[in-house]
Amino acid sequence: MTTRTPLMAGNWKMNLNHLEAIAHTQKLAFALADKDYEAVEVAVLPPFTDLRSVQTLVEHDKLKIKYGAQDISVHDGGAYTGEISGPMLAKLRCTYVAIGHSERRQYHGETDELVNAKVKAAFKNGITPIMCVGEELEVRDAGNHVTHTLAQVEGGLKGIPAEQAETIVIAYEPVWAIGTGKVCGAEDAQEVCAAIRGKIAELYSQEVADKVRIQYGGSVKSGNVAEIMGQADIDGALVGGASLDADEFVKIVRFRDQ
Numbered sequence: 293m294t295t296r297t298p299l300m301a302g303n304w305k306m307n308l309n310h311l312e313a314i315a316h317t318q319k320l321a322f323a324l325a326d327k328d329y330e331a332v333e334v335a336v337l338p339p340f341t342d343l344r345s346v347q348t349l350v351e352h353d354k355l356k357i358k359y360g361a362q363d364i365s366v367h368d369g370g371a372y373t374g375e376i377s378g379p380m381l382a383k384l385r386c387t388y389v390a391i392g393h394s395e396r397r398q399y400h401g402e403t404d405e406l407v408n409a410k411v412k413a414a415f416k417n418g419i420t421p422i423m424c425v426g427e428e429l430e431v432r433d434a435g436n437h438v439t440h441t442l443a444q445v446e447g448g449l450k451g452i453p454a455e456q457a458e459t460i461v462i463a464y465e466p467v468w469a470i471g472t473g474k475v476c477g478a479e480d481a482q483e484v485c486a487a488i489r490g491k492i493a494e495l496y497s498q499e500v501a502d503k504v505r506i507q508y509g510g511s512v513k514s515g516n517v518a519e520i521m522g523q524a525d526i527d528g529a530l531v532g533g534a535s536l537d538a539d540e541f542v543k544i545v546r547f548r549d550q
């Protein structure tokens with residue numbers, strides 16, 4: 293059994309300008325200690341306009357916080373107005389990029405095919421994808437949440453070789469639990485995360501599946517994180533709203549103390 297280092301990632305979504313991003317990252321850095329980073333990998337996913345500021349702060353102050361983007365273009369460059377490319381993110385030394393977040397799927401019509409192309413673009417540029425999957429409420433109510441989510445996993449991983457697949461992070465985010473305050477029960481989250489790991493074992497091997505980190509996302513807070521992290525197949529959290537409060541995010545990182 294591989295020991296997977298938990299990954300707590302704060303997805304800031306469209307919040308915090310670059311000045312606020314600097315202040316927020318400094319606050320996190322001030323609160324977090326070496327022992328936190330030894331136990332947990334900590335990352336922030338700011339808006340594109342903040343990335344250069346966060347990079348400069350992290351590198352200048354030698355912070356142990358990782359950072360990444362919230363989206364990536366499938367193209368390396370060219371006439372694609374408004375897009376941000378993998379080479380641009382790589383130049384900013386982004387460690388991670390969120391791909392296929394439900395808000396991208398819902399508001400920008402992102403399909404599994406596009407998610408797959410973006411996963412490939414991330415790997416091509418040396419950036420680790422945090423590939424987001426999860427079902428809408430009607431899918432869960434119909435009892436099809438596992439099938440639905442596994443189809444997203446399979447679609448997103450199409451053509452990805454094992455040596456890349458074993459490094460990916462998959463975030464299971466039931467859409468009905470995002471920003472709603474409705475947390476998926478820890479055991480319900482575990483059911484889907486275990487199924488995701490099983491699907492990876494089927495597509496690749498148990499060895500690959502044991503290495504992949506699977507996060508839960510959806511109304512994670514300091515008050516519920518410990519129970520979620522107590523599940524065998526949950527290796528971290530993708531935190532939205534609660535990551536905008538530095539004290540709260542630090543408590544989430546210290547889930548073992550909650």
Ligand SMILES: O=C[C@H](O)COP(=O)(O)O
Nearest residue numbers: 303470471510511532533
């Ligand atoms: O990426 C994060 C998820 O969408 C969860 O957001 P939330 O913690 O605000 O529910």
